[in-house]
Amino acid sequence: MLRNVLISTASWVYATLIFGFIFLPVAVLVLFSFQDGRLPVPPFNGFSTQWYTAVFADRKLMAALLNSFVVALFSSLIACLLGFLAAYALARHKLPGSALQRGLLIAPMTVSYLIIALGLLTVLNAFGIPLSLSTVGIGHVVINLPLCFAIIYSSMGDHHVNIERAARDLGASDIKVMVLVTAPMLMPSILAAFFLSVTFSWDEFIIAFLLSRFDVTLPVEIWSLLRSGLNPKTNAIGSLVFQVSVAVLMLLEFTLFRKTGKS
Amino acid sequence: MTAAVSVQNATKTFGMFTALNDVSLDIEAGEFIVLLGPSGCGKTTLLSILGGFLSPTNGRISIGGREMTHVQPANRPTTTMFQDYALFPHMKLRDNVGFGLRMRGMAKAARDEKALGFLDLVGLRAAAEKKPHELSGGQRQRVALARALAVDPDVLLLDEPLGALDLKLRRQMQDELKAIQKRVGTTFVHVTHDQEEAMAIADRIVVMNQGRIEDIGAPADIYMRPRSLFSAGFMGEVNFIPGRVADVDPVSAQIETALGTMTLARSAFTAGAPFAGQAVTLCIRPEHFRRAGNGTAELVTLGSAQMTGQAFFGTHYRCHLRPQGAPDLSIIAHMPQSAHVSEGEAVTLAVHAGDVVVLPSATKDA
Ligand SMILES: Nc1ncnc2c1ncn2[C@@H]1O[C@H](COP(=O)(O)OP(=O)(O)OP(=O)(O)O)[C@@H](O)[C@H]1O
Ligand SMILES: [Mg+2]
Numbered sequence: 371m372l373r374n375v376l377i378s379t380a381s382w383v384y385a386t387l388i389f390g391f392i393f394l395p396v397a398v399l400v401l402f403s404f405q406d407g408r409l410p411v412p413p414f415n416g417f418s419t420q421w422y423t424a425v426f427a428d429r430k431l432m433a434a435l436l437n438s439f440v441v442a443l444f445s446s447l448i449a450c451l452l453g454f455l456a457a458y459a460l461a462r463h464k465l466p467g468s469a470l471q472r473g474l475l476i477a478p479m480t481v482s483y484l485i486i487a488l489g490l491l492t493v494l495n496a497f498g499i500p501l502s503l504s505t506v507g508i509g510h511v512v513i514n515l516p517l518c519f520a521i522i523y524s525s526m527g528d529h530h531v532n533i534e535r536a537a538r539d540l541g542a543s544d545i546k547v548m549v550l551v552t553a554p555m556l557m558p559s560i561l562a563a564f565f566l567s568v569t570f571s572w573d574e575f576i577i578a579f580l581l582s583r584f585d586v587t588l589p590v591e592i593w594s595l596l597r598s599g600l601n602p603k604t605n606a607i608g609s610l611v612f613q614v615s616v617a618v619l620m621l622l623e624f625t626l627f628r629k630t631g632k633s
Numbered sequence: 634m635t636a637a638v639s640v641q642n643a644t645k646t647f648g649m650f651t652a653l654n655d656v657s658l659d660i661e662a663g664e665f666i667v668l669l670g671p672s673g674c675g676k677t678t679l680l681s682i683l684g685g686f687l688s689p690t691n692g693r694i695s696i697g698g699r700e701m702t703h704v705q706p707a708n709r710p711t712t713t714m715f716q717d718y719a720l721f722p723h724m725k726l727r728d729n730v731g732f733g734l735r736m737r738g739m740a741k742a743a744r745d746e747k748a749l750g751f752l753d754l755v756g757l758r759a760a761a762e763k764k765p766h767e768l769s770g771g772q773r774q775r776v777a778l779a780r781a782l783a784v785d786p787d788v789l790l791l792d793e794p795l796g797a798l799d800l801k802l803r804r805q806m807q808d809e810l811k812a813i814q815k816r817v818g819t820t821f822v823h824v825t826h827d828q829e830e831a832m833a834i835a836d837r838i839v840v841m842n843q844g845r846i847e848d849i850g851a852p853a854d855i856y857m858r859p860r861s862l863f864s865a866g867f868m869g870e871v872n873f874i875p876g877r878v879a880d881v882d883p884v885s886a887q888i889e890t891a892l893g894t895m896t897l898a899r900s901a902f903t904a905g906a907p908f909a910g911q912a913v914t915l916c917i918r919p920e921h922f923r924r925a926g927n928g929t930a931e932l933v934t935l936g937s938a939q940m941t942g943q944a945f946f947g948t949h950y951r952c953h954l955r956p957q958g959a960p961d962l963s964i965i966a967h968m969p970q971s972a973h974v975s976e977g978e979a980v981t982l983a984v985h986a987g988d989v990v991v992l993p994s995a996t997k998d999a
Contacts, residue, residue: 529717535686536719539706540733540784550732554723 396612403605421606431607434591437503438572441587445510446518446567450560452511453518458552461526462534472523479516486512487580494581501583509577514567521566525559565622569615635662635818636697636710636787638683643692645678645844652678653689654844662697662787665814665821667831670841671867676824677716677792679841683822684713684790697787707736710787714794718777720765726752726776727761733784751779754813771802778810782817791823795830807833828868832856840864856918860903862992865916872964874915875994878907888991890915891959892935892982901991912994919951921988922966924980933989935982938964940974950974954982 406418425431456475460468478486490509499505530552537551538544553560575589582590588611595604638660645653653675660666668676681687682694685706694701701709712733721729731739731748739747752758755775765773774794781789794810795803811834814821825831831838832852840848840855840863848855848864859865862873876890886907887896899906907913923932938954941963949967952974956962966982974980 532715532717532719533721535706536713536715536780537721537732539684539686539711539713540780541707541736542732543707546736551721555721557723 399605400609400612403602403609405602405605421602422610424603425606425610428603431588431591431595431603434586434588435607435610437585438588441503441507441510441578442568442571445507445571446514446564448507449511449514449518449567450522450564452515453563454522454553454556454560456515456519457523457526458548461523462531475519476516478512479520483513483574483576487577490577491580501581503582503585503587505581506578506587509581510567510571510574513574513577514570517570518563518567521559521563522556525556530555561625562622565618569618572611572615634710634785634787635820637662638788638820638822639695640679640683641693641695643679643682643689643694645675645682645687646690651844653682656692656844656846658839658846658849660820660822662820663818665811665834665836666823667835667838668822668824668841669826669828669831669838669867670847671826674841675844676826676841678844680713680790680792680822680824683788684711685709686713711790712781712784712786713790714777714781714792716792716794716796718765718773718794720773720776720780722765725762725764726757726768729765729776730780730783732780737784748779748783751783752776754782754816755779755809770797771806774798774806775809778813782813782819786819788820788822791821793824793826795825795827803827803830804833810834832868840867842867857988858903858990859916859992862914862916862995865990865992870919870965872915872917872919872966874917874962874964876913876915876991878909878911878913881907881909886991888913888915891962892956893958895933895935895986895989897933897986897989897991901986901989903990904992907991913991914994916990916992917984917988919965920949920967921984922964922968923983923985932983933986935984937979937981940976940978940980942976943968943974954980956982 401414403421404417404419405414405421406416459465460472460475465471487509490505490512494501494505533555534547534551537547542550573589574587575593578587579590579593586594588607592604592607595601595607638658640656640658643653643656644651656675656679668679670676678687682689683696685701685704685708688703692702696710706713721732724732727745727748728735730751731744734744734747735741749758749761752761755778757772757775757779760768760772765776768776774797777794791810795806798806807830810821810823823834835852837850838848838852838855839846840861842863847861847867848859850858850860855864856868859868865871866873874890874892876888878886879889879894880887883899885896885898886902887894936956936958938956941953941955943950943952946967949969950972952966952968954964954966956964957979964982968974
């Protein structure tokens with residue numbers, strides 16, 4: 371009896387510490403984004419939304435926010451599409467060296483973002499391609515493609531083979547099988563890959579920093595804000611970014627994972 | 634719509650393994666054919682070759698008189714109902730059934746109506762808006778049937794469609810399948826390894842073993858007059874009694890067995906004419922044993938045997954007997970409910986000569 375109480379108390383304490391460790395910085399960030407005063411450091415002087423107003427009035431920040439959104443959306447769409455096609459080919463067809471090809475597709479996951487960014491920078495320079503949001507997008511496709519491929523590939527089971535066969539048997543062409551049957555069947559994992567990819571791209575700094583020039587994404591803009599000293603505005607925009615990520619994750623949790631859990 | 638199917642010398646090898654070995658088969662238009670055989674005998678392989686999912690290594694397929702050996706599944710007048718139903722999980726039943734029509738370019742309103750008609754045929758019209766995961770196994774099976782029939786195939790290929798159902802539902806679906814086949818008139822090629830199911834629905838049964846066809850015929854034919862030892866054993870319980878042809882004359886043959894010598898008509902030799910000295914096996918079904926001395930003619934007696942065990946099966950007693958002439962042989966016989974035979978008692982075995990089938994004994998390769 372006493373032992374049970376001890377164990378359950380200990381586990382509660384443990385859980386509180388863990389979650390505190392993870393979320394305290396975020397909580398502080400959000401708290402001081404409402405700081406009434408010039409410095410985002412304790413003590414907390416009182417509640418104000420002035421920094422949010424300042425953020426929304428800052429044209430550069432708002433432009434960066436939009437840029438981030440566009441880059442995340444398009445790079446994730448491309449990464450998912452390429453990931454799906456690669457997974458389909460490797461799961462359904464006998465390809466030469468398919469184990470090697472799978473390995474090569476997943477390999478970039480193990481390479482640091484810095485190396486990928488430097489490599490891309492060299493390549494882009496060599497080809498004389500100017501840096502822009504598109505090059506950031508390319509970088510994000512490179513880092514997200516392995517993830518999308520791995521998620522979608524692992525959900526392509528053999529039990530789908532007969533279903534695709536049935537579609538073909540009923541007169542569907544290969545393209546129609548893919549668009550009308552395979553993709554919709556895999557939609558939960560495709561969406562999961564897409565949203566994860568969006569959140570990764572949304573947060574990514576190193577590649578976005580090294581591969582962009584005039585138009586920058588939000589993390590890069592925040593970084594340049596920070597260079598001019600601590601500013602509650604950064605807390606406000608940080609909180610906004612955090613809230614968007616949470617919203618996306620919630621959406622994922624409540625729509626997709628629910629559904630896949632059920633079937 | 635319906636069409637005849639012809640398979641000529643089809644062989645399929647996977648690497649070194651021969652899954653289908655020189656199979657030839659002619660199916661008439663509108664026939665209900667059942668491919669029957671143990672697991673791994675090549676039933677699915679033959680069906681896949683008919684459906685176009687596999688190409689035969691050798692041989693030819695024609696359907697409705699048209700050469701089909703290398704035609705893609707989509708361009709064949711066949712549809713397949715898969716072992717696992719293979720319904721589209723993300724589509725409503727109506728869209729599942731209408732899928733083939735959609736691929737044929739039929740407008741939405743028309744195909745929805747036709748799909749509803751076919752759902753009606755299988756008794757699921759009310760569930761048209763449901764998704765496959767909301768259905769029971771038997772219902773899914775019906776949807777798969779409706780979907781396959783909706784495109785008006787000439788030949789429907791069914792791979793163990795009832796395999797996943799429990800026994801009661803299976804018997805019920807057999808009847809429905811048979812009724813629907815009569816109604817639509819399509820040629821059905823149905824795969825199963827359940828011989829009762831095969832007998833219940835087939836016009837003709839094709840017994841397969843190790844990639845070969847062992848026997849083809851109507852259910853009663855295959856059961857009563859099997860043309861191979863495998864076929865005799867696979868269709869139901871049977872007693873194999875070894876023997877030797879002693880003498881042959883134009884209408885009958887004399888056979889020596891451990892249970893005595895008997896004279897049987899030439900028609901008992903279903904797998905070819907006997908010759909003197911041939912090693913043969915007598916096949917006698919347990920229910921064909923009669924008590925000797927019942928007065929009827931043509932009764933062949935097989936000597937007396939001792940009862941070593943029995944069990945009551947409702948419709949009959951299933952008895953184990955040890956013949957006096959061959960104590961190492963064990964014979965299984967069915968006796969009527971009214972029989973009062975106790976263990977250890979001796980009975981005289983007899984059969985109608987017409988019920989006995991004689992087949993050449995297994996050679997080395999069988
Ligand atoms: N793609 C393949 N590669 C290699 N061997 C195969 C392949 N497909 C089937 N075989 C082999 O061919 C044989 C016949 O297979 P098939 O699927 O036709 O059997 P089946 O009669 O349908 O059996 P079941 O009743 O278990 O479904 C089996 O021994 C199987 O191992
Ligand atoms: Mg099979």
